[in-house]
Amino acid sequence: MERVRSRLSASGRGIAAWWQALPLSAVFALFFLLPLGLIAMVSFWDYSEYEMLPGFTLKNYVQIFDGCSNVGDLCVTLKTYGSTLKFGLLVWLITLVLGFAISYFLAFCVQTSRMQTVLFALCTIPFWTSNVIRMISWVPLLGRNGLINQTLQGIGLTEQPIDWLLFSDFSVVLAFVHLNTMFMIVPIFNSMMRIDRRLLEAASDNGASGWQTLWNIIIPLSKSGITIGSIFIITIVMGDFVTIGVMGGQQIASVGKMIQVQTSYLQFPLAAANAVMLLLCVLMIVWALTRLVDIRKEL
Template identity: 65%
Template sequence: MFDVKRHSATILSFPFTFVIFAFFVVPLCLVVMVSFWDYNSYSIIPDFIFTNYQDIFYGCVKSLPDLCTSFATYISSLKFVFITWLITLLTGFLVALFLSFCVSSLQMQIVLFLLCTIPFWTSNVIRMISWIPLLGRNGLVNSTMQNVGLTDSPAEWLLYSEFSVILAFVHLYTLFMVVPIFNSMMRIDRSLIEAAHDAGASSFQTLTNIIIPLSRPGIIIGSIFVITIVMGDFITIGVMGGQQIPSVGKIINVEMTYLQFPAAAANAVILIITTLMIIFAMTKLVDIRKEL
């Protein structure tokens, strides 16, 4: 006879398993399958070929020792990921540190944390486009710099450049780093901090030996959020980069626009594998499941 109580956990997991299977596993398998199909100018042809992957890497072999377009695009995307991750990590850690240890009142912590979330009440596109009037040739920043004598002409690098892309990324995704780090810091036993001060540890020693190690789960989780989002973001790079800066996400978007779905699927598979490799390397630094 089937024991319902004994298998209650398994029964309760069925809805979640179905959702993950239907909306994650199946679409992912379809993307992998389509990446091996053939296509022409007006249709896709079910097949099993490696042409789509060969087209991505074949030019790299021919262009050695120079970087091919595909490899240079991946390097460009990884560069944006690394710079954005580094800045959001430093900013998010300092904000979380201030909220956790410098603000003693719980009510004030809630108020300040809500202030951090206010920008997320609006669309990402609106927040991103809001930088254009500020950074444009006749924008507020250039006008101010010229009025105070810092520059004689508008600074072209402020907008439609790598600087504006990274600025928009940091603006959009820093909160994804703040929240998990803040959550980890709030779980730190304050008696450990008091014991460190009683033992004569300086603030820097307390930070490096207690706070940072115990905040590592939040740092890893926040890093995973930022990396996965930035790796696939092509809208921010397209708008803030003036459609001049390459990215893997933009290549996939262009290929889908021209109905080259198998080629887009092949690039998507490589992008997913690259992202998973980065995440796998980061999860080796801490057992997230155990820490949570």
């Protein structure tokens, strides 16, 4: 009798757990899985200049890699994906260094929790304004007649305005770092705050230097936060087209920008095929990152 009661109690808890997960699962299915399935379905449709033709065709995927079979010459798609991946890696590396340094300072160099809270709040101030406004704010600084060029010419370091400060790869990377560094700081800081300070004291008592403590204790225990921050940065940069369009002067190619252009020309099936390929590329990167570190303990 007791076994029957325990089984009924266990099944009741299981049903209750399913009911608790149902609202979030429904939202996830309605606003993520369903649109994703529609994009995948449309990617196999045909299209003309003025309409989409439901059906099944691989023409869009073939068109994406058109010309990629030429030996020694990269096609437009591979060049575009290479450019997007380049921005992703550069922004990831810079935000990782900045995010780790800032998180380390907040977690281990600031003594009081009140000051940590104040300094952490200061890091979030840029998020109080729109991304577009923060991007446009760089134009008066980096332009040919901007503040930086005027200052450099005024003190005699340059004779002519520096052209590569704006509408270039430099300005795109700078804007990405400005907009997204916080996504690297938050998970790393969270991981560092969970580190038992007694481990650091034990390492110091055993004669470990600061670099040894950093390399053997802090970095390994912060890997989950680094992985989560890396996923945020990679997924944001790989799909972004607004930042590249504004800061690149509409002259720099990216996969997100290519999809946006195809959508503006009503080439929805081709844009959907590119979106599927971009999603697969990002998922492979995320899969590789999650193979290195088990981030479930961080969530």
